[in-house]
Amino acid sequence: MLRSMYAGISGMKGMQQKLDVIGNNIANVNTSGYKKGRVTFQDMMSQTVSGAEGPVNDRGGKNPSQVGLGSQLGSIDNIHTQGNRQTTNRPLDLAIEGDGMFAVADSVEAGDNIGDTYYTRSGNFYLDNQGDIVNNNGQYLLGESGSNDGGGDLSKINIPETAKSFSITSNGSVNYIDDNGDNQVAGQVRMAKFANPAGLEKAGSNMFRATNNSGDGIEDLADTEIPGTGGSGQLVSGALEMSNVDLGGEFTEMITAQRGFQANTRIITTSDEILQELVNLKR
Structure with a gap:
């Protein structure tokens, strides 16, 4: 199967977790003393296609070639800034x-x-x-x-x-x-x-x-x-x-999370179309 499909799945899962945190922030916008949450991500392991090589004789060095395998949840932080x-x-x-x-x-x-x-x-x-x-x-x-x-x-x-x-x-x-x-x-x-x-x-x-x-x-x-x-x-x-939630910032983050989710679904559908073409090679 294509690696891009699994990368897209991991991206969708991450964007869903981000939307969950944003939704909780917005729900508590009028909760006294509430401290907002923030999601960070990190990349998963990368598959090495070719390793790095140092310079030898009359040939220069080469950088490693790696293909990433998606993203994962890095942290969900509580932001303890002063509320209004x-x-x-x-x-x-x-x-x-x-x-x-x-x-x-x-x-x-x-x-x-x-x-x-x-x-x-x-x-x-x-x-x-x-x-x-x-x-x-x-x-x-x-x-x-x-x-x-x-x-x-x-x-x-x-x-x-x-x-x-x-x-x-x-x-x-x-x-x-x-x-x-x-x-x-x-x-x-x-x-x-x-x-x-x-x-x-x-x-x-x-x-x-x-x-x-x-x-x-x-x-x-x-x-x-x-x-x-x-x-x-x-x-x-x-x-x-009161809560330190900034509605303007949360709505902006919500839009980026929504677009990120949509983009990852496009990765999956595009990968599926490629697989379909491979299946149709033999008729």
Whole structure:
């Protein structure tokens, strides 16, 4: 069979994978904290027709002659660029301006005893009936409770029911006004920072998991940063970071992927016509 036919099949498969990623990006264009994906390709092995030869006597050298056997998926990358900021004027909506991620956990017990930990850029948080700050899945926002002296444990942050009002500053300090009208500190939001954010694994629901290539996840308070320190970004209360998907760029990529798919189908049909001619040689 013709090698071009199999090369065309590999190209069609690659373009389909590219369209799958583009479709997911477009579907999440309004998902807060979403980080877009990108597909890269690499060529497959090449069949050597003739090898390279160095110069000998009065004859010059020759370059190798190779025929490529198609393309394959190189990588599907998560692009962690900053998304646009959308103002909501809701005090529990937090946007990160810079690097870093919020850390949330399914359960939090005393002494840095926390359950499965996830990381997110989506900052739409809420209060549960106990006054704890949670996300829309009921997972606790991790930080330091009480005074911000850095000497405590990683814990959930609680705002008392008696609080008259509360606010969150750009450095993550959660403050509230008590019954006497005095300002009190409920806790300090802490952020996780990774050496390689692109190495994080998507876990659904706007969540990421730490992997062997992203850098270690957080285990205690020492693994976290106060917003605005240690290279982490500052918080903006009353705003959300939206998706970093650029619709114009995605539609352009979609067109090129569609044309690439069509071109590869033409390779297959042309190869089929040649095979048909070979079959018709003997009648």
